[in-house]
Amino acid sequence: MAKKTREKSIKIGERLRLVRVDILKISSQHDLAKEMGVSQSTITCYENGVMEIGTEFLAKLHALHKVMPNYITIGKLPIIEGKDSSKALITDITEMKSQILALIAQVNYLASRGK
Numbered sequence: 001m002a003k004k005t006r007e008k009s010i011k012i013g014e015r016l017r018l019v020r021v022d023i024l025k026i027s028s029q030h031d032l033a034k035e036m037g038v039s040q041s042t043i044t045c046y047e048n049g050v051m052e053i054g055t056e057f058l059a060k061l062h063a064l065h066k067v068m069p070n071y072i073t074i075g076k077l078p079i080i081e082g083k084d085s086s087k088a089l090i091t092d093i094t095e096m097k098s099q100i101l102a103l104i105a106q107v108n109y110l111a112s113r114g115k
Contacts, residue, residue, distance in 0.1 A: 010049030
């Protein structure tokens with residue numbers, strides 16, 4: 001795993017650990033692993049940034065505990081789905097749309113310079 005990817009995975013793992021212990025009040029990795037249908041060593045690897053967390057795990061964590069996947073992966077609030085989640089999702093989509101449009105403009109500019 002590249003250094004940057006590992007550093008990113010560690011931060012993701014730290015957020016998973018925070019959610020497990022402080023938000024969900026699940027003190028042991030074993031208990032979360034049992035709930036999620038994975039091994040305790042998988043949870044350890046996730047929390048230590050050794051393995052990247054898969055989308056299936058994030059989806060199941062959301063389904064069982066309403067933990068927002070965006071919080072785990074990029075640190076974007078809210079942590080738990082609630083009344084403000086729809087508003088946050090609309091904001092996320094709007095931000096992404098703006099970023100996509102900016103990228104398209106950059107690509108078009110670079111393409112026109114290459115001609």
